[in-house]
Amino acid sequence: MDDQRTIGQLLREFRISARLTQEALAERAAVSARTVRDIERGAVIGPRHSTARSLADALGLTGADRDHFLAVASAASWESSQAQDGYVDPPAAPMSEEWPADAAVFSADPAVPPFRILGPVEVGAPGRPISLPGTRQRKLLAALLLNAGTAIQHERLVDMLWEEPPRSARQQIHNAVASLRRSLAATPGSWNITTTEAGYLLQVPPDLVDVSLFRTMVAESEQLERLERVPAALESLERALKLWRGPALAGLTGEWLEEAAVQLNEQHIAAVERTMALRLRLGQASSVVSALTGLVARHPYRETQRALLIEALHRSGRQAEALTVYEDGRQLLADEFGIDPGPALRRVHLQVLRSSPVTDPDDAGAAAPDAGVTAHVTETRSGGAVLRNFLPHSTKEFTGRRTELDRLSDTALSSSSQALVISALDGMGGVGKTALAVRLAHELTEKYSDGQYFVDLHGFSPGRDPLTPDQALDHLLRQAGTAIEKVPPDLAGRSALWRGLLAGRRALVLLDNAVDVAQVRPLIPGATHSLVIVTSRRRLAALEDAVPLSLNVLPPDDAEQLFIQIAGEERTRAAAAGVAEVIELCGRLPLAIRIAAARFRDRPSWSIDDLVKQLRSQRSRAQFLSAGDRDVMAVLRLSYRHLTPAQKRMFCLLSLHPGEDFDAYAAAALADLPVARAEQVLEGLFDDNLLLQQAAGRYQFHDLVRDCSRLLLAAEIDDRERTAATGRLLDYYLLIANEWCRPVAKGPFRFHAEIQHTLSRPEAENPAEATQLLHTEYHNITAAAEYAREHGWHSHAWQIPCAMQPLLAGMNYGERAYVLFEGAVSAATAAGHADGRSMALTGMASVCREAGDNDQARALFEEAIAISRATGNGRHEVFQLAGLGITLLNDGDLPAAEKVFATGYRAARELHDRATAALLANNLGVVAKDLGNYADALRYFTESAEHGNGFSTEDIAILTALNIGIVHQLRDNPEAATRQYEECRRRSRAIKFDVGEAVALVGLATVNRSLGNFAAALEDGRDALAIARRTALREVECDALNALGDIFLSTGEASSAETLFAQSEQLAVRHNLPRNAARSREGIAHVRFAEGDLAAARRDWEEAVRLFPAGVADAENSRRHLTSDTVLQPRCQRCVVVARTAAPSFRSE
Known part of the structure; x- marks a missing residue:
C-alpha cells in the first residue's frame, strides 16, 4: 500500500x-x-x-x-x-487490454507530445507509456531530452547521473544507453540515440517534447499579451499548463536532476501567476480570489502571488481584507528574513491606501528592487496650489555614500537658478542606485519645493516590460493632478503638457530604473529651474546635459557599517576579521550585504564563521543570497534579459575565463569573433555595468556578476560550445606565451607550440614591449595553465608553462613556477609526449636549483638528460647539461661542473648549436675565474661572445660582457671594468633585463668603493639591492649586501657593516649558496678585526675557509690572514679601501 x-x-x-x-x-x-x-x-x-x-x-x-x-x-x-488553480490533467483513456507489440504507442493528438518530463518521465501515448526498466534509464532519457538536439559529453552524463560516480560509471552509461536504445527501437518514428565525437545525441523535434512545447506556448502567450490580445494569451497559457501531469521529473533524485526540476517547477509557478494576472486584466477578479488565497497559503513567501491576491481583493471591493493580506506578508518577511516588502507589494498596497483602482501592472510607482524603500504620497497646499510629494521613503538603513551625495548635491546647489540640472546615476543591479537617488531627493526637497515626482520606469524589473515614454508620462501627469480624461492620447501631446505643467516651477523629478536614453528623453521637463535624477543600470552617455555618476560597490568601511547596522553590533563586535571576509564575499554589494546581514541577524546561534562558510562556495552563495523576492542572482539576471544576442553569448562565455581580468583579444578567442567586434561587445557590457574596467582595455567581473554568468553559462550554452570556447581561449594564452617568449627563449624552450586555431594577438614592437605585455598577462597565462592541468587539457597544460619559461626565469621562478612545471610533467606524460616531459623536467629542475634544492635539481636534470639521449634530441641534451653544470657549481663541486660544461660545449659545437655553445663557453669561463685562472676565463668569455654573435639572446650576451668586466676588475683594471659595467647596465635597462642591471650595479659599487667613491658606490649598491629584492634574485641580493657591507666597513661604520654581512649570511644559508655564505662570514671577520677582537676574527676567517667551495680563489683572502706572521697586518684586499675580489660570478643558462 x-x-x-x-x-x-x-x-x-x-x-x-x-x-x-x-x-x-x-x-x-x-x-x-x-x-x-x-x-x-x-x-x-x-x-x-x-x-x-x-x-x-x-x-x-x-x-x-x-x-x-x-x-x-x-x-x-x-x-x-x-490547488485551486482550476487546472487538472485530462482523464487518461481507459486501457481495456495490453498494448499489442506492433501497436502505435504515440498519441495522434499533437497537444499530448510523446516525450514527457513535466511529471514522471514517460515515452508514449497518455496513459500507455512504453516500459523504461530501471531508474537509470529514466534519468538518462531525462538528461537527453533536456538537451535535445545537443550532444552530451560522457563526463557530463556522469555528473548528471551520479553525485559520487562509481568506477564502472563509463560502462554503466554504455549499458543504459544500449538499453534505452532497445526501448526506443520498438516505437514508430525510429527515435535513436546516436554517438558523435561530442557525445550522445537524441534528435527529437521540439514539438514532440512536452517541456519544449510548454515553453513555446508560454512564449506565444507573452507575444499575444504584448499585442494586447489578452484572451488569446490566456488561452495559450492555459493550454501550456495542461501539459503538466505532476512535478517535473517526478520520482528522480540526484543533485543535477533536482536542480533542473526546481527550475522547471519554477517556470510552472510563474505561468500560473501570469494566468492569474491575465484573468485580472480580463476583469475576473472575484473568480480568482479563491485560487489566489490557496496559492498564498501554500507559498507564503512569494510576493508576486500575494500582490495578485491583494489586487484581486481590492478590485472586488474587499479593501480591508486586502490590507490584512499585505500586513500579514509584511510581518512574515520581517520576521523570517528581516526585509521589507518588494516593489510589487508596495505598489498594490499604495493603490489600496489611495482607494484607486489598479488597472494595469504598469501603474507602478514604487522603488526598484535594490532600493529597500517604501513609497509614500503627501499633499500640501501653497498659495492655493496642490504641491505633491511622490517620493518613496528613504530606508532607515541607508549607510555611507556621503561622497556621492555631496558631489550630487553640490552639482544641484551650485548650478544657476535658471539651469535645468540632470543627474544620471548608473551602476550594476543591487548597488543601491535607487536608495542613493531617493536619499538625495529627500535632502533637496526644500530647494525644489514645487513638487517631487517619482516613476519607476521598469527598465530592469522582473516579469515586466519597460514602461513606454507615453505610459511614464501618464503616471507623471496624473501625479501632477491631471484628470485622466485630460491626458492627451499621444506621446507628443503628453510631453508638451508635462513641460507646460512644470514651467516656472522648482520641481524635482526622479526617473528610476531607466532602460535607455530613448525612454528618458521625452520625460525631461522644459523647466529651467528643476532637477531631474535618472537611475539606470546602463550608462546614459547620450543623455544631453546630464552629469553622470557611475556608482561603485561600497567602500570597505561603509560596507562593514551597513552589515553591522542590520546584523547588530553585539554579535559582530568581536569578529572584525570575519565581518571583513563576509562583506568581501558579498562583493561589497549593498543588496547582498543586506540579505546576508538579515539572515545572520535572524539566526542567533550562528557565528560569523558559519556565515562565511555559507558564502565561500559559489553555488551555495547564489542560493544563500536569496530571501523572498530579494534574490541577488535574479536582480543581476534582469540586466542579462536586455542584452543583445551577441552580448548574452559573450556574457556567458566570459565566465569560462580562469583569470581575474581580460582584454578584447581573449574575449575574441572565447567568442570566436573579430577583435574589433569583441571590443564593441565588451564595451556594451561595460556600459550596462555588467563588467568593470580598472584600466584601459582591461575588463573584469564583479564576483557576484561572475557567479551569475556561470549560472547562465550552464543554462544557455551547450557542452560542445563551452568546450570549443575553452579550447580557443587556452590556445590564445599558449599563443601569446609562445610568441612573446620565444625570441628570448633558450634551448628546448625555443619551440613552436602546437596551436589548433588561428587567433589574433597584440603585436609587440620589440623585446621590451613583449616583456611588458607578458607581465600584464602573467596571471592569466598561469591561470590558463592551471585550468588546463585541472581539467585534462594535457597539451596546453605542458606547453603553456614551457612556453613561458623565459618569463618565469626572468622572475627568478616565483612560488607558482614549481606547481606549473610539476603539472607540465604530469600532462606531458599523460599526452605521451617525451620531448614535452623532458622540457618540463628541465623547467622543474631550474626552479629547484634557484630555490637552493640542488640535490633535487640534479636528479631532475639527469632524468631530463636521459630522456633526451633516449630520443636522440642532442639540442635538448646540451642545454640540460648546462643546467646540470650550474647546479654542481652552486653546490661547490667545481671539478664536476667543469667536466659537465666541457662535455656539453663539445657536443654543442658538433651540433653547430652556436647559442648553447656560447652559453656553455661562458660557464666554463666562470669556473676558470672562480679557480683564479683569469687568462683561461677571458679566453672562454671571448669564445662565448664569438659563438653568440648573431645567435645568442641579448641577455646571454650581457652576462658574458659582465663576466669580462669582472676579469678586468680582478686584474686591477678598474677603468676597463667600469666601462663594461656601465655598458651592460645601459643594455640591460633597454630590454628590462633585471638580472643584468642588478649585476652591473653590484660591479659598479665594488669598483667605486675600490676607488674611494663611497657616495656613488652606496647609491649603486642600494639600487642593486632594490632590484634583487623586487625580483627575488637571492644570489645577487647576497652580493649586493656584501658590497654595501664593504662600503660601510671602508667608511668606518662597522656596526652597519656587520648587520649587512649577517643579513647576507642568513640569506645564503637559507638558499644554499655556500660561496656567498663564506664571503659574508669573511666580512664579519673583518668587522671583528676592525673592532680589535682578533680571536673572534681568526675564528670567523677559519669558518670562511671551511665554507668556500674547494679550489675557489676567493678563499685565499682568509687564508692570508691565517698564515700571516701577524694578524694585524693587512693581508687581503678587504683590509684596505681597494677590494678587487669583491666581484660576484655570473653564470648563464
Whole structure:
C-alpha cells in the first residue's frame, strides 16, 4: 500500500526519530523555527525544494529515506501550486487490454507530445507509456531530452547521473544507453540515440517534447499579451499548463536532476501567476480570489502571488481584507528574513491606501528592487496650489555614500537658478542606485519645493516590460493632478503638457530604473529651474546635459557599517576579521550585504564563521543570497534579459575565463569573433555595468556578476560550445606565451607550440614591449595553465608553462613556477609526449636549483638528460647539461661542473648549436675565474661572445660582457671594468633585463668603493639591492649586501657593516649558496678585526675557509690572514679601501 503521509507528518516523524526539537532542527537547516512549525502543522503544504534539501541534510537522511522525503516534498510543492488553480490533467483513456507489440504507442493528438518530463518521465501515448526498466534509464532519457538536439559529453552524463560516480560509471552509461536504445527501437518514428565525437545525441523535434512545447506556448502567450490580445494569451497559457501531469521529473533524485526540476517547477509557478494576472486584466477578479488565497497559503513567501491576491481583493471591493493580506506578508518577511516588502507589494498596497483602482501592472510607482524603500504620497497646499510629494521613503538603513551625495548635491546647489540640472546615476543591479537617488531627493526637497515626482520606469524589473515614454508620462501627469480624461492620447501631446505643467516651477523629478536614453528623453521637463535624477543600470552617455555618476560597490568601511547596522553590533563586535571576509564575499554589494546581514541577524546561534562558510562556495552563495523576492542572482539576471544576442553569448562565455581580468583579444578567442567586434561587445557590457574596467582595455567581473554568468553559462550554452570556447581561449594564452617568449627563449624552450586555431594577438614592437605585455598577462597565462592541468587539457597544460619559461626565469621562478612545471610533467606524460616531459623536467629542475634544492635539481636534470639521449634530441641534451653544470657549481663541486660544461660545449659545437655553445663557453669561463685562472676565463668569455654573435639572446650576451668586466676588475683594471659595467647596465635597462642591471650595479659599487667613491658606490649598491629584492634574485641580493657591507666597513661604520654581512649570511644559508655564505662570514671577520677582537676574527676567517667551495680563489683572502706572521697586518684586499675580489660570478643558462 502506498505511503499516504503528508510532508508535515514525515518531517515530524523523522525529527522525533533524530531526537531534535523544532528549534534545533531549524538551526541545523538554517531556516526559521516558524518554517518547521508551519510545515509540520500543514500551514505550508509544499516547502521549497531548497528548504526540503536543507531539512533532509539537517535530519541526516540518506538512501531510501532521503529519496522518499524529497519526493513527497516535491509532490506537495506541486500540489500546492496546482490547488485551486482550476487546472487538472485530462482523464487518461481507459486501457481495456495490453498494448499489442506492433501497436502505435504515440498519441495522434499533437497537444499530448510523446516525450514527457513535466511529471514522471514517460515515452508514449497518455496513459500507455512504453516500459523504461530501471531508474537509470529514466534519468538518462531525462538528461537527453533536456538537451535535445545537443550532444552530451560522457563526463557530463556522469555528473548528471551520479553525485559520487562509481568506477564502472563509463560502462554503466554504455549499458543504459544500449538499453534505452532497445526501448526506443520498438516505437514508430525510429527515435535513436546516436554517438558523435561530442557525445550522445537524441534528435527529437521540439514539438514532440512536452517541456519544449510548454515553453513555446508560454512564449506565444507573452507575444499575444504584448499585442494586447489578452484572451488569446490566456488561452495559450492555459493550454501550456495542461501539459503538466505532476512535478517535473517526478520520482528522480540526484543533485543535477533536482536542480533542473526546481527550475522547471519554477517556470510552472510563474505561468500560473501570469494566468492569474491575465484573468485580472480580463476583469475576473472575484473568480480568482479563491485560487489566489490557496496559492498564498501554500507559498507564503512569494510576493508576486500575494500582490495578485491583494489586487484581486481590492478590485472586488474587499479593501480591508486586502490590507490584512499585505500586513500579514509584511510581518512574515520581517520576521523570517528581516526585509521589507518588494516593489510589487508596495505598489498594490499604495493603490489600496489611495482607494484607486489598479488597472494595469504598469501603474507602478514604487522603488526598484535594490532600493529597500517604501513609497509614500503627501499633499500640501501653497498659495492655493496642490504641491505633491511622490517620493518613496528613504530606508532607515541607508549607510555611507556621503561622497556621492555631496558631489550630487553640490552639482544641484551650485548650478544657476535658471539651469535645468540632470543627474544620471548608473551602476550594476543591487548597488543601491535607487536608495542613493531617493536619499538625495529627500535632502533637496526644500530647494525644489514645487513638487517631487517619482516613476519607476521598469527598465530592469522582473516579469515586466519597460514602461513606454507615453505610459511614464501618464503616471507623471496624473501625479501632477491631471484628470485622466485630460491626458492627451499621444506621446507628443503628453510631453508638451508635462513641460507646460512644470514651467516656472522648482520641481524635482526622479526617473528610476531607466532602460535607455530613448525612454528618458521625452520625460525631461522644459523647466529651467528643476532637477531631474535618472537611475539606470546602463550608462546614459547620450543623455544631453546630464552629469553622470557611475556608482561603485561600497567602500570597505561603509560596507562593514551597513552589515553591522542590520546584523547588530553585539554579535559582530568581536569578529572584525570575519565581518571583513563576509562583506568581501558579498562583493561589497549593498543588496547582498543586506540579505546576508538579515539572515545572520535572524539566526542567533550562528557565528560569523558559519556565515562565511555559507558564502565561500559559489553555488551555495547564489542560493544563500536569496530571501523572498530579494534574490541577488535574479536582480543581476534582469540586466542579462536586455542584452543583445551577441552580448548574452559573450556574457556567458566570459565566465569560462580562469583569470581575474581580460582584454578584447581573449574575449575574441572565447567568442570566436573579430577583435574589433569583441571590443564593441565588451564595451556594451561595460556600459550596462555588467563588467568593470580598472584600466584601459582591461575588463573584469564583479564576483557576484561572475557567479551569475556561470549560472547562465550552464543554462544557455551547450557542452560542445563551452568546450570549443575553452579550447580557443587556452590556445590564445599558449599563443601569446609562445610568441612573446620565444625570441628570448633558450634551448628546448625555443619551440613552436602546437596551436589548433588561428587567433589574433597584440603585436609587440620589440623585446621590451613583449616583456611588458607578458607581465600584464602573467596571471592569466598561469591561470590558463592551471585550468588546463585541472581539467585534462594535457597539451596546453605542458606547453603553456614551457612556453613561458623565459618569463618565469626572468622572475627568478616565483612560488607558482614549481606547481606549473610539476603539472607540465604530469600532462606531458599523460599526452605521451617525451620531448614535452623532458622540457618540463628541465623547467622543474631550474626552479629547484634557484630555490637552493640542488640535490633535487640534479636528479631532475639527469632524468631530463636521459630522456633526451633516449630520443636522440642532442639540442635538448646540451642545454640540460648546462643546467646540470650550474647546479654542481652552486653546490661547490667545481671539478664536476667543469667536466659537465666541457662535455656539453663539445657536443654543442658538433651540433653547430652556436647559442648553447656560447652559453656553455661562458660557464666554463666562470669556473676558470672562480679557480683564479683569469687568462683561461677571458679566453672562454671571448669564445662565448664569438659563438653568440648573431645567435645568442641579448641577455646571454650581457652576462658574458659582465663576466669580462669582472676579469678586468680582478686584474686591477678598474677603468676597463667600469666601462663594461656601465655598458651592460645601459643594455640591460633597454630590454628590462633585471638580472643584468642588478649585476652591473653590484660591479659598479665594488669598483667605486675600490676607488674611494663611497657616495656613488652606496647609491649603486642600494639600487642593486632594490632590484634583487623586487625580483627575488637571492644570489645577487647576497652580493649586493656584501658590497654595501664593504662600503660601510671602508667608511668606518662597522656596526652597519656587520648587520649587512649577517643579513647576507642568513640569506645564503637559507638558499644554499655556500660561496656567498663564506664571503659574508669573511666580512664579519673583518668587522671583528676592525673592532680589535682578533680571536673572534681568526675564528670567523677559519669558518670562511671551511665554507668556500674547494679550489675557489676567493678563499685565499682568509687564508692570508691565517698564515700571516701577524694578524694585524693587512693581508687581503678587504683590509684596505681597494677590494678587487669583491666581484660576484655570473653564470648563464
